[in-house]
Amino acid sequence: MPSATITSEGRVTIPASVRSTLGVSVGDRIDFVMNDDTGHYEVIPATCSVRSLKGILKKPAKAVSIEDMNAAIAESGALAR
Numbered sequence: 541m542p543s544a545t546i547t548s549e550g551r552v553t554i555p556a557s558v559r560s561t562l563g564v565s566v567g568d569r570i571d572f573v574m575n576d577d578t579g580h581y582e583v584i585p586a587t588c589s590v591r592s593l594k595g596i597l598k599k600p601a602k603a604v605s606i607e608d609m610n611a612a613i614a615e616s617g618a619l620a621r
Contacts, residue, residue, distance in 0.1 A: 558583075 542555035554564075562585050564570060569586035 554583075 542558050544552045544555060546552050554562075554570075559565065562570070562583065564585050564587070571584045571586045572581045573584050574580075575582050
């Protein structure tokens with residue numbers, strides 16, 4: 541079983557085998573979640589792929605053209621002055 545030591549600053553190096561299993565690497569975030577059934581914390585990757593966000597927003601009822609977008613940007617810029 542992989543293990544780690546906590547430094548005096550409270551830091552822990554997560555063993556490579558655990559990072560690999562979790563699918564995390566440098567710069568990724570992790571969450572510590574209390575499992576009420578076991579009373580133990582679980583380490584959960586807090587990052588997700590952009591692809592996993594597909595479908596969370598509904599498609600607009602009406603397609604918007606580039607011209608409409610440009611007009612909205614110009615109008616918004618004019619109002620900001």
